[in-house]
Amino acid sequence: MNCEQAKTQMLGGTIPGENQGEEFAAHLASCETCRTESSRIGALWQSLDLLPVEEPSGKVRERFYEMLGAYRQGQASVTMPVKQAWPRMIWQVAAAAALLAVGLGIGYGVREDRSRPELVQLREEVASMRQLVALSLMQQQSASDRLRGVSWSYQVEPSDEEVMNQLVTTVNHDPNVNVRLAAVDALRPFTGSPATHLMARNAVIQALPKQTTPIVQVALIDFLAELKERNAAPELRRMVSDPDIDSGVRKRAEWALERMQ
């Protein structure tokens, strides 16, 4: 390998899936000029990581789902470049949103009224969209996104098992304490739904021994005390007698046991 060929390989080791190879390594070992250059531009390449990351506003998501809804109703099928598109799209989206609102209002009124299947369908579509957003956000790498996903979960039906299961997974496994805490709170509506209350209660009990962070342990204990969940008593008693557990948490477990009496 000569210097010219080596130049095109210099960034290879910094790009996922790219490999610089043995020839490149051998060339660097024997060429000080390339070695210096490789180290210099490699450092510059890495420092690009430090540039502030721009985040879109929440409007982007809002507008996307409005656009998708409008498109699905066949109102956004016109060929439009950006600048011309938006004034028309805004009207279309506004009209679609108004239709959606009317549809939802009537949909809630008629519930499962089979005589108005299109309204029931519309309502179900919106529910599915919310579920999709909540689940998808809770899968993201960024903790702030996962937190937003947890917030979205309040907008789904509390009978939605899939979202409930994802919240439980978040409580048990999310590496971020704030996200775990938010997920504990977000499980509350599910304990009030006939479809999910048993599963939700059991999930909270089972989450307790998995937590090691005192603040999350206390949040779970408070939740179980609030539910007066007596099935949690054996685990709470174990915690009270476990000297390895934070003393504040043990006191809280003791308090919860008294409250359940």
Added chain:
Amino acid sequence: MSRVFSYVTVSTLVNTRDNVVMAEVGAGQVARLAVLFERHHRALFRYFVSMNGNREVAEDLVQEVFFRMLRYRTSYDPAQSFTAWMYQIARNAGVDQVRKRGSAQVVDIDSFVDRRAELVSASPGPEESVSRGQDLALLRRAMDRLPEDKREILVLSRFQGMKHEDIAEVLGCEVGTVKVRVYRAIRALEQIYFALEKEKAS
């Protein structure tokens, strides 16, 4: 409750490959586009902001890209890389937008870039402090001053984490050419950076 959409499970959200999801959109399950939106809209936004420096325009363009995906959904070939296809659409949307803006008003690109540079130096943030040997405000100005083609290839390879193969598909060139162009772009960035550093010192 019967589902109108295909039932979205946690595992499909995590594991289903983009090209499979896009194929489903093409087959009529347009709501599945939301999965792709959630996965890619931030990266697309960063691409557009890096290219045109305007958040509002970048948000419009993100919207336009997903709109075009819907319009051209049946033309997507699942054997093709979804990322490459998406950035081809993004580039076209960006070019159309510049054309449109250009016809509405004459924009002096140099003065636009210079204005961005002034804004950066007038409002020093935490990144102004020298970190790991690099002055980040200078680095950002250097990025802004890079010629568009070089900035684009750096954005695609560095910020979007795209493979050289996908970039080659987006730009319509050979993988070897991509490697050379990435190298030239980072060298050009280095030269601009050092020039700015000299300006600052003098």
